[in-house]
Amino acid sequence: MFLDRxxxxxxxxxxxxxxxxxxxxxxxxATFYRDFGVRDSMEGRFELFSLHVIFLIERLKGQGDAAAETSQAVFDSYVKGLDDAFREIGVSDTAVGKKMKKLAGAFYGRLKAYDEAVATLPDLAGMTGFLARTAFEERGEGDIAALAAYVIKTREALAEQPLESLLQGDVTWPNP
Known part of the structure; x- marks a missing residue:
């Protein structure tokens, strides 16, 4: 009982x-993969998982201590999810650490590039360039404009959601 606290x-x-x-x-x-043309692969899923975590981190940024703590918890859950995924596919313990370090660097690079793309809005060139490099892996195929529109719609939808709801773990995502 004493330790419960x-x-x-x-x-x-x-x-x-x-x-x-x-x-x-x-x-x-499925819309992201079937209709927008993001590859349904480990890389494609990593990009979309990362993008959605970035949306949450962006929404919680600068909203006080509870939001900062929740944002960190989102990131910690993201890292744990990646770690678990590697272990499930049989990556050795020693290799997981190296891969996680590489992915953490990739995530922070994407976060910085996303922030730079957001800074150019409402001009979509920066955002479409960011998405072409990340979610679409510079393949020159896929509906980048549709994913960019989804990014804008998601940012607006999250901005309208009460902070208290997010701090309880409740989020409503728009349809892609």
Whole structure:
């Protein structure tokens, strides 16, 4: 009983895990792969999982301590999800660490590039360039304009959602 106070999960940790689960479910929407042309591969899914985590981090940024803690919990859940995925496909313990370090660098690079693309809005050239390099792997195929429109719609939808709902782990994603 005494240890319950220390072992009790923090609300931000539970909210972050719930938000991440919602981001994963949204990123798995068949529309992205079937209609928009993102490859249904480990790389394509990584890009969409990362994009949806970035949406959440962006929405929670600058919203106070509880939001910062929840944002960190979203990121921690994302890292754990990647780690678990590598282990499930049989990557050795020693190799997982190396791969995770590489993916963390890739994520932060995408976060920086996303921020730069957002800074150019409402001009979509920066965002379509970002999406062409990441989600579409510079293949020159796929409906980049549709995914860019989804990015704009998602940013607006998340901005309209009450912070308190997000801090409880509740998020409503728009249809792709």
């Amino acid at each position: 220390w072992l009790k999960p923090r609300p931000a940790k539970a909210a972050g895990a719930k938000l991440y689960a919602g981001a994963v479910a949204q990123a798995r929407s």
